[in-house]
Amino acid sequence: MQNHARILPSIMLAAALTLGAAPLLAHHGWSWAEGEQTTLEGTVESVSMNPPHPTIQVRDAQGTVWQVDLGNPNQTARSGFTADTAGPGDAITVIGNRNQDQSAHMKAVRIVIDGQNYDMYPERIQAD
Template structure:
């Protein structure tokens, strides 16, 4: 019985974390632009992501769209490599102490990959 209760508790905790992760409530409403160099590329669910180092040396977590959105944008695990320059248009974490941004568009080598084209407000 104790094992069952533990599993239920873990499942609820994981579900709460996943729920908090999705959506835009954690992000600023204004979009910002981040320029830097790709350090890592992860295409793993729930959201593909990048780590990008900016000119000041800060390492940013960049959340892309869900796997289907990211693929539809044209971005795949083979589209870019570590060391590539990137521009990210997106909504950064409302907690300014966190270097975390949710991308609506990424630009690599002059090509735009629109994760959330309906959300792009800066051109």
């Protein structure tokens, strides 16, 4: 019986950690995004490098402000994109996957500013 008294709390802890991680895993996957990629052109409204994902707010030609999620902080840094890469008013092109709910939200695979590519997920870039 003593072994069961030790094992049960460990099993309960493992179950709680697994269930608690489910929303986190869902957020970090691609299941919420469309499979087909979209190109968004506009101007930068703001840049945030805050975790869990850096984001850019982009205003398109119709005046809609989009939230563009970049890669995780390490991926974003590897792409060469930093907090100083873009600022309000800069022209930007974003290639990425739009939210399936058709909201103004997308996950970037590539950002283009001044002709410079910043590839967040180079392996996911679909051929033209």
